Amino acid sequence: MKTPDSLRPGEQFFALLLVIFAGYAFWESYGISKFSGLTTGGIMPMLASGVMVVTALVTLSETLRKPGTGRGSIRDVIAYLFPARVVLFTVLVVVYVAVIPSVGFLPASGCLLFVSIWALWRRGPVWSLAISLLSIGVIYLLFRVVFSVVLPSGSLWQ
Amino acid sequence: MIETLGYFATSWIDPYLLMLTALGTFAGIYIGAIPGLSVTMAASILISFTFKWDVNEALALIAGVYVGGVYGGARTAILLNIPGAPSAIATAIDGYPLAQKGLAGEAIGLSTVMSVMGGLIGVFALAIAAPLIAEFAIKFTSREYMLLGIIGILLVGTLSGESFAKGAFAGALGVMIGMIGLDPMTAETRFTYGSINLMGGVPFVVAMIGFFGVAEALSQLEHISTPPIKQKVARIIPAWSDVRRYLGLGLKSSMLGTAIGALPGTGGDIAALLAYDQAKRSTKNPEVPFGEGAKEGLIAPETANNAAVGGAFVPMLTLGIPGDAVTAIIIGALYIHGLKPGPLLLTDTPHLFWFIVGNLTLANIFLLVFGLTGIRIFTKVVECPRAILIPLIVILSAVGAYAIQNNPAHITWVLAFGVIGYFLKRYGFQVGPIILGVILGPMIDSNYRRAMIGAQENVWTFLYDLISHPISFVLSGALFFMLITQLPFVKRHRRRPRP
Structure with missing residues (x-):
């Protein structure tokens, strides 16, 4: 050790x-x-x-x-302990967790992905949006379609 | 004999069963590898839609997922330092440093070959020595299970991190987290603070995802600007000289893994940890120190956890006692199909026993094929910019936590565990012992209390029992040795150069 x-x-x-x-x-x-x-x-x-x-x-x-x-x-x-990136990302994740019950898992995840990839990667909004949409599509297919996992739908849309 | 061979080869010659086994193994590798997806979860979901199938078809798919999943956990342990399953915790200790050196392809190739070797030895043991191993395992009493659990947690504490005190603190913290909820024996509430969500306890998968997934994601933010290491995946099939060199260690770890897997309630996680510890103690001069990318530290746990799969089937098929969580689910599947695992299973339905043996063998062969292919695509994950990977890990962690019980509170817990894990990691605490504590804490608790009740709540009788029974004596001795070797003056004495 x-x-x-x-x-x-x-x-x-x-x-x-x-x-x-x-x-x-x-x-x-x-x-x-x-x-x-x-x-x-x-x-x-x-x-x-x-x-x-x-x-x-x-x-x-x-x-x-x-x-x-x-x-x-x-x-x-x-x-x-608190580098700016860690604080910023943690705040984003806290907001993400807080809005899931109302917005739903997929829209909230899409927004988190888009904002954090844009902020952290800095390749522009188009790339960030494309990667976010692709990732959300794969997650939906894998969890919802293949594994039949019920994803939180969000109270706003009910 | 011919009849037995026929049962054994059922899934080899039936194209549909062959396809299901291949599909299960392939899916299992990716289920085990994706943080947040667990073999237990996949097996339980599979049962929900295979209960109408023929028993052989259901078993072929589930056994494939089981074999593939135990191995798959190693991939993320090596590439991302996030064990896909508890059985891959020890794999990350040396697997991740190898990936950091750009040797992920070689590490995965070696772990695949050794996993298959371990898996086949485990199945061989299941076929040949099932009654003998089961006979030994049944001798374990609650005292021995308690000791085994404590040894399991302390092993992780001693294996990694800066100091034993920090490892033991983390393990005890994990036990505390595992105690949250209603006490299963007295229904007393423990650390629930009036919350209904906490009454059911903290699922260990939630803790595992938080401490490994989110905490790692937060820690990696610091290195976001560092360009990802290009993994050398040119040589995936390991050199024959490497395989030959580590054959002895692989055999030892396989036998250990099979024996541990056969103990009800234990499984690949404890088998892997014990094998890692055994390798660390027995390897005199590793090329690379343990914890910094020693191949021995990769091979021992990977061989042992796959060998434990065969071992876990031994008590399940011969005694009706599950070896681990997945075999507990498989028992459920057998009951659904009107079969009763236990001593009579071997005599009443030998075709089923030999079908399982043959099917596990087949799954290991598929594991070799799928394990050595597709690694290039998989390693692209690690070359993916961290700015994309980190938010994805958090989202996978969230969905993984939610999927366990469809409970939104679990997503919050994952985040909380992630933040706590981040602070602990910043100050040199390892999160591995916490997870082991969460998993093994309830087992230690119930077995301690059973043992104490057996000793009529007399401390001296309890202590006397620990040293007066042969198996307890050996385990107590091992525990005592582990603790004594961590004392400062003993460590100083061991470090002193010999003349």
Whole structure:
């Protein structure tokens, strides 16, 4: 296993967040059936979250031992975690997921494909549109016709 | 003998059955390869429209899809680092680095030949050793299944990533995700927060698509401007010297895969992981280190997961216990056709047993043909600009997630898992153990509780049982060894140069 020599931006903070999350998961697991027995529904979640707490603490200690300040400026952390392309594409996908129930799967997918290919590939709208339509056609044939998968139709058209 | 041979060759000489087997294998390869489509899903859909068919025709198609699908997962694992199926998780560890070096064609060719070898050995074992293997598998109790599940998750944690702690964290997180929903034993709600959608739990396919498909798509956005690597697909048929060199490893992995596949509830995923681990430990001086494109790391899991197909049929046909999810569906198909898998199947309907053996053999031959052809078209996928590929992966992920239960909430979950996976990957966490945790968590949970009930809820009796029964003792020893070798002072000692 390879361990990077230096810290990534925000790595110590992320490790701390994991410790807090693991602690919360343990607390939630405890809440399922407390310590009322060794075969209750809460025992395996408690064991798993217990492992998470221990390993998150080990990970935190590993990051604390790594050379480098580890803090990094907020700008470094943002640049590392949230590059513009990732943010833009994630927003597009969130909108896509949000509009599927109303617009339907095929139109929403077509729009996502067209907008993201146009924005990311930059070959012009005609190419983007052609590829989007072709892809949607293949997806429709494969899933709807061959596998008889019912695709969300969208409430707007009903 | 002549009669048996006749049953065996039924699908070889009947043109319609021959065509169905070929069609099933061909479709299976692409079903296994397309992220979001799973063999289990395809098999369950196939049953919905083949139940009116003749049993041989239905079995020919489904068995073809099964054989092709287990292999097909490797293609996307190698080309896109997205395992098409859980059984291809280990394949991605070394397969993807090979593709990054432009050796995708060679990697796929080698994995095809070795998969066929594993598949044929698995079928051979099914034909020859079925009663013996089934007899051994039935000795496994809930204790052993629990240990096997924990070993499976930890293996992935130790195999890849930066540290064992991160691997174990990811595995435990996966187990937690697998616990969401109603507890099957007590009907207590676990992490549902009042949501009806969460009551039924998180299907592992949803987690798999999110953590592998969407997270990978988001991670690849960073490299969108990097020109795609041209894959060398000139030599698809692997060199004879390569096949001969890895024959021993292939044989070992096949035998391991068959044995693991024969254990009910396990399957190609655990077989592939154990074979990868075994190859990593036993290969002294690999040409390329494991994790960076070692051919041994590609061959071992690919041989083992296809060998597990034959193995999975052993408990199904002899005991009526499914070896994995697909054989569970095939059991359903047999029941639909008025057949009862179990010890009497071999004596009452030997024609069916030998038909399945012959059909699986035929499917493996078709696998060799289809596996070694059409790779050029397939590798074009990886040469496709990422700006096209990434949105397509997200859309395939969305439709794959929706198709499982026609539940729109699953599309949202896929996105959420994708974002979580993206952050974890940025900080060196592997997503493989999470998926294994989701899949194996419920199995570990139910078997732990059965074992603990068997020990009358006494911790000391439970621990004593773990070391006092031979199979448990071996598995506990393996688990202990795995944990001990990850301790910092042991690792330092192992790294110390010997005089």
